[in-house]
Amino acid sequence: MFKIVKRAEMAGGTVIENKIEAPRIAAKAKPGQFVILKADETGERIPLTISDIDPEKGTITVIYMVVGKSTELFKTLKEGDGYQDVIGPLGKPTHVEKLGTVVCVGGGTGVAVLYPITRAFKEAGNKVVSIIGARNKDLLILEDKMKAVSDEFHVCTDDGSYGRKGFVTEVLKEILQKDTVDLAVAIGPVPMMKFVSAITKDFNVKTLVSLNPIMIDGTGMCGGCRVSVGGKTQFACVDGPEFDGHQVDFDNLSSRLRAYAEDERKAHEAFCRVHDAK
Amino acid sequence: MTQEKTKTEKIPRQPMPEQPPEVRRRNFDEVPLGYDAETAAKEAQRCLQCKKPACVTGCPVEVDIPGFIKHVADGDFKTAIRLIWEKNALPAVCGRVCPQEIQCEGLCIVGKKDSPIAIGNLERFVADTERLQGTGDLPAKAPATGKRVAVVGSGPSGLTVAGDLLLKGHSVTLMEAFHKPGGVLIYGIPEFRLPKDIVASEVATLEKLGLEIKCNTVVGRTVSLDELFEEGFDAVYIGVGAGLPVFLNIPGENLNGIYSANEYLTRANLMKGYLYPKYDTPLVRGKNVAVIGAGNVAMDSARTAMRLGAENVRIVYRRSRTEMPARAAEIHHAEEEGIEMYLLTAPIEFIGDDSGHVTAMKCLKMELGEPDASGRRRPVPIEGSEFTLDCDLAVIAVGAGANPLLTQSNPEISLNKWGYITADPETGKTTKKGVWAGGDIVTGSATVILAMGAGRKAADSIHDYLKLGW
């Protein structure tokens, strides 16, 4: 069992943070990598990015949005409980180097994935400009942490309840118009990554996106996580999860993410019914 | 002698009772039900106890076939199983999944005129009897040597190495990427062909012998090969299988409802998707199913889809019946269950609906031309033969490749041009000191018993190394 040593709720309980005992993984993980977790015997294998590590204490931190049956089940795990299985670190680490100015754009829980990457670019000596966004103020996560690793920091909300009203893409466009940017990193919902990539392409700025297709093994053996990048099939779990945003077929990714939409909806409803009754 | 022979020939090969096809095509229970003691003894009496048994030369690990069969005929099942164990650590598995018709039974002398002795069925019988009613006595272990071996991958190959080295007194740690040990036996071969309890029980026996199992450990990611040596392991065996899916690379292949066989079977077996929603992992249940390929993997996928409620399941294969690589028994069982064979047929494109789900597959009819590099006649498309097959679930089972996850970070281990590890066929030694390899990662997709045979040779070589050096 992989014990949860600390648990916190964010964004009104829609986002959960777990610090988990996993010394082997903590000793090896690098920014951009992820783990696969399985709560119990009958559970699904769910990929989550490693948001932070503490190699000395042997812990890793994951931050996830509660969106369906499995993350709803994860949410019920308390401090002292544990995951039956945690596998990792998986995926290729982000290639971090000193480039000059790096713009980091995060939406929703994508910010949890973005944070360790942003920090790494900052530590490598880059000027870091961050733009994070959420639907409204309550759903915004990791604002302080992101601010602490950024030279310039922007917040937007769709409804204007906090920071600037509007989408992260608007701020991004303004920055690209006035500054020279060497790299953009965009992590968040698929439509956001798609729009960011379209804008940066106009400005000819290389853009990294982190893809979240449905996965099973995370070791390249099933091909379930395949994505089309530059017309070629790639496995996100071993060839990614980060890819060149200008090459990704986002529409196919969106469609593949909906493969089990109906099953997922039913499973989520059934779980909530049983759980709320308790 | 002549008198004895005429006597034995009177007994026909004892059929294996099976679930009737109409019933089993909708459940996941095992298909063949096994012999009872009486039937087993009767079948055993058919064996001629040959002085130079041809059957043994057909068995990759040289089980003493007449020897164990003699004990079955005498009703001494306990001695029979112990004799098999000397050569084969997983008889309950092999009795069920070995392609006996081209191995032991294929060479049985009785098979020349009559049906061969049912060696696989008998092997299964003694193993099951031991598991269900046996004494549970473990084989004797040599005194501890203090040497530590890491085995990477818990398929039949890794399990064999682990078992052999434990008996030789070494301490063994088995590392598995998945959350459960067993390799293809647990994630690939379905429950109705190999009940998972059997695999679990074989693994449990090894644990009783002192095996330490570390699941959730992806060697190459969680820990590197070199780190294993730094941690104090004296030798490493790599038995990671051929875990890379092969796709057709035709248009439309990334539509939903199209799986590699690895994904489909992993969802169904390892994740128990067939018990969804009791288990959380979903899988597409198709009405019209196309399975591309004609090996064991294809048969397993097709029969799984049938059990999950399909109306039509079609095996689509670009060559003819004689080239189908699956075990004869699997093809027979599949056809009995109503699975159709679309032979000399090759898919060229998948078509989907607005939501991105597959709805049909475009195919071409083929005919056989000149023999190709493999010696089999090459299928060539017949012009103007294009047709469309409805399908809302397609499973691609046209083979597997070498997964580079572990090997790419270890340049000292030399690979062949397809990415499989080059290992000495006699010893399993790789080009890196202290590292052995065997099973599908060396040979490419093969069989359970060949993977075990490679494991046995490597275990002997590792044992020599630990005593004498590289």
Ligand SMILES: Cc1cc2nc3c(=O)[nH]c(=O)nc-3n(C[C@H](O)[C@H](O)[C@H](O)COP(=O)(O)OP(=O)(O)OC[C@H]3O[C@@H](n4cnc5c(N)ncnc54)[C@H](O)[C@@H]3O)c2cc1C
């Ligand atoms: C490499 C990677 C890193 C990720 N990191 C994070 C993270 O740090 N924080 C976070 O909140 N989310 C992350 N995700 C997404 C997260 O895995 C899904 O939200 C989660 O699986 C949803 O499961 P569910 O049962 O609660 O929801 P479901 O109701 O099953 O599905 C909701 C959504 O999640 C997708 N999904 C379902 N199962 C899987 C699966 N096995 N793998 C991937 N996606 C799936 C579905 O397509 C659907 O869009 C990551 C995904 C990947 C591939």
Ligand SMILES: Cc1cc2nc3c(=O)[nH]c(=O)nc-3n(C[C@H](O)[C@H](O)[C@H](O)COP(=O)(O)OP(=O)(O)OC[C@H]3O[C@@H](n4cnc5c(N)ncnc54)[C@H](O)[C@@H]3O)c2cc1C
């Ligand atoms: C569906 C199917 C049906 C089959 N039917 C038959 C049959 O009827 N008869 C027959 O004889 N053969 C059959 N085969 C073939 C047979 O199963 C294989 O030849 C055999 O399992 C190979 O054994 P192995 O030990 O080399 O590898 P595998 O059984 O593939 O096991 C390898 C293990 O290593 C693990 N692994 C991989 N990479 C790593 C890593 N980096 N770190 C840690 N662990 C890792 C994998 O998760 C896996 O558990 C079938 C195969 C399939 C897929």
Ligand code: SF4
């Ligand atoms: S291990 Fe396989 S080939 Fe050998 S005797 Fe048993 S069934 Fe036959």
Ligand code: SF4
């Ligand atoms: S070849 Fe056939 S008859 Fe002869 S020993 Fe083997 S199983 Fe018995």
Ligand code: FES
């Ligand atoms: S999750 Fe199976 S290949 Fe990527």
